[in-house]
Amino acid sequence: GAVVSQHPSWVICKSGTSVKIECRSLDFQATTMFWYRQFPKQSLMLMATSNEGSKATYEQGVEKDKFLINHASLTLSTLTVTSAHPEDSSFYICSASPLIAGGPQQFFGPGTRLTVL
Amino acid sequence: KQEVTQIPAALSVPEGENLVLNCSFTDSAIYNLQWFRQDPGKGLTSLLLIQSSQREQTSGRLNASLDKSSGRSTLYIAASQPGDSATYLCAAPKVSSGSARQLTFGSGTQLTVLP
Numbered sequence: 001g002a003v004v005s006q007h008p009s010w011v012i013c014k015s016g017t018s019v020k021i022e023c024r025s026l027d028f029q030a031t032t033m034f035w036y037r038q039f040p041k042q043s044l045m046l047m048a049t050s051n052e053g054s055k056a057t058y059e060q061g062v063e064k065d066k067f068l069i070n071h072a073s074l075t076l077s078t079l080t081v082t083s084a085h086p087e088d089s090s091f092y093i094c095s096a097s098p099l100i101a102g103g104p105q106q107f108f109g110p111g112t113r114l115t116v117l
Numbered sequence: 118k119q120e121v122t123q124i125p126a127a128l129s130v131p132e133g134e135n136l137v138l139n140c141s142f143t144d145s146a147i148y149n150l151q152w153f154r155q156d157p158g159k160g161l162t163s164l165l166l167i168q169s170s171q172r173e174q175t176s177g178r179l180n181a182s183l184d185k186s187s188g189r190s191t192l193y194i195a196a197s198q199p200g201d202s203a204t205y206l207c208a209a210p211k212v213s214s215g216s217a218r219q220l221t222f223g224s225g226t227q228l229t230v231l232p
Contacts, residue, residue: 044206046219107163108160108161
C-alpha cells in the first residue's frame with residue numbers, strides 16, 4: 001500500500017527558532033499534499049494545501065509567513081514553522097494524494113510532535 | 118462551511134460488545150465520507166470510505182453507513198476487542214473547496230474496550 005513518511009517524528013526547540021518538517025510519499029507521486037495540525041484532545045484542522053510547483057493555499061486564520069510550505073517535487077513537501085513559539089506546540093500531520101488516482105484517495109503520514117520551549 | 122460532529126466523545130465497553138459510533142455533518146452535498154482510526158500519538162489509519170452514491174461499506178467487523186439526506190453516518194463495530202481501543206474520526210470533504218480531498222474532521226470518539 002501507499003506509504004507516507006514524516007521526519008522528524010518529534011522535535012523539541014527553543015522559542016524563536018525555526019523548525020522544518022518533511023513529508024514524503026515513498027512509493028507514489030503526489031501532486032497534492034495536505035498539512036493538518038492537531039492540538040491535544042482536539043481533532044485535526046486543515047492548515048494548507050500544497051501543490052507541486054505552485055504556491056500553497058492556506059486556510060483562513062493560518063499565517064502563511066509563519067508556516068512556510070514548499071512542494072518542490074512530486075514526493076516531498078516541507079512545512080517550516082518560523083520563529084516558533086510555545087503556542088505552536090502541536091502534532092503536525094501531512095497527507096498525500098496520488099497523482100493517478102484523482103479522486104478522494106489520500107494517505108496520511110505518522111505525524112510530527114513539535115514542542116516549543 | 119462544513120461542520121462535523123461526533124458523539125459520544127468517549128465510550129467504554131466490555132470486550133465482545135457490538136457498538137455504534139455516530140457522525141453528523143452539516144452540508145449534505147459531500148463527495149464521500151471517511152472513517153479513520155488514530156492510536157495515541159500516531160497518525161491516521163483509513164478504515165472505510167463511503168462514496169456519496171453508496172449507503173454503506175463493510176470491512177471485516179466494521180460497517181459504515183451513510184445517510185446524506187439526514188447528514189449522518191454511523192460506524193458499527195461488531196464483537197469488539199481490546200485491540201479496537203483507539204480514537205475514531207470521521208471526516209467529510211470541505212464542500213466549498215470543490216475538492217474531495219480537503220477534509221473536515223470530527224472531534225473523534227475515544228473508544229476503550231475492556232478485556
